[in-house]
Amino acid sequence: MLALINRLLDWFKSLFWKEEMELTLVGLQHSGKTTFVNVIASGHFSEDMIPTVGFNMRKVTKGNVTIKIWDIGGQPRFRSMWERYCRGVNAIVYMVDAADREKVEASRNELHNLLDKPQLQGIPILVLGNKRDIPSALDEKQLIENMNLAAIQDREICCYSISCKERDNIDITLQWLIQHSKSGRS
Numbered sequence: 001m002l003a004l005i006n007r008l009l010d011w012f013k014s015l016f017w018k019e020e021m022e023l024t025l026v027g028l029q030h031s032g033k034t035t036f037v038n039v040i041a042s043g044h045f046s047e048d049m050i051p052t053v054g055f056n057m058r059k060v061t062k063g064n065v066t067i068k069i070w071d072i073g074g075q076p077r078f079r080s081m082w083e084r085y086c087r088g089v090n091a092i093v094y095m096v097d098a099a100d101r102e103k104v105e106a107s108r109n110e111l112h113n114l115l116d117k118p119q120l121q122g123i124p125i126l127v128l129g130n131k132r133d134i135p136s137a138l139d140e141k142q143l144i145e146n147m148n149l150a151a152i153q154d155r156e157i158c159c160y161s162i163s164c165k166e167r168d169n170i171d172i173t174l175q176w177l178i179q180h181s182k183s184g185r186s
Contacts, residue, residue, distance in 0.1 A: 010063050021181035022068040024086045026114065027095030028107050029074035032130035035164045036095060037071050040174060045165050054078060055085065065178045079110060083117050091124045091180045096147065098129035098137040098161060108147045115152060124156040124180055128173065133163040 025033045034052050039045055041060045052073040060067045070085045072078060074095075086092050092114075096107050111127070114120065129143040138146060140161045149157055158176055162169040 019065045019178075019181040020068070021065060021090040021177065022070070022088070023091045023093055023177065023180075024070040024072060024082070024089050025093045025095060026072050026082045026086070027074050028097065028103055028110065030100075031074060031095040031097040031107075032164050033071050033074065033095045036093075036128070036130065036162075037069055039164045039167060039170060040067075043167075045167070051075065052078075055081065062174055062178060065181045067177060067181075082114055083120065086114065086117075086123065087119050089123060091126060091177065092120070093126045093128060093177075096127060096129050096143065097131055098139075098143060099131040099134035101136070101138070104138070104146045111147060112151070115155070122155050125152070125158075126173070126176055127157065127159040129159070129161045130164055132161045132168055133166045137161070 025037065027033055029051055034049055034056065035045065037056070037058055037060070040062070041058060052071055054073055056071040058069050058071065060069060070089070072082055072085050094111050097103060115125065127143065127147060127149060129138055129140065131137050132139070140159055143161065144150065144159050149159055160169050160173055162173060164170070
């Protein structure tokens with residue numbers, strides 16, 4: 001009964017209070033960026049993903065918030081585009097393949113290089129360690145340490161360990177994103 005009342009309240013609020021946000025999703029190739037977009041948009045996971053060439057843009061509506069997501073390719077040839085697509089967004093989501101320990105150093109370096117750009121100063125960042133369903137994956141504490149997130153002092157930063165495949169922590173990730181919509185940051 002309470003769930004029905006909450007849905008009715010959400011519907012009523014959506015009639016009058018629509019919020020929008022724009023975010024950029026970046027990270028090394030094969031970290032699960034496009035999979036993440038598909039999971040939050042449709043709730044469906046697919047093993048068969050084609051690497052993003054350049055970028056994709058998708059709008060996802062959750063409750064009264066419409067999220068415009070720029071999903072940028074993670075291959076080395078596309079990383080120079082990251083900064084351009086991160087300018088002026090409400091948040092940057094940085095995806096890490098938490099199960100691929102060999103790429104963590106490269107991922108850390110790319111993250112810190114991106115955040116050193118003066119045009120991106122102050123933009124909140126959400127670091128997602130994807131593939132937590134794989135036993136060898138780094139947990140949140142290990143991710144924070146290995147990605148040297150404590151060194152990031154000039155902006156709000158948050159880190160979650162997620163699994164797109166199992167949909168673990170997708171709900172708290174969405175809550176964080178919704179809190180950073182334009183109206184939420186005003």
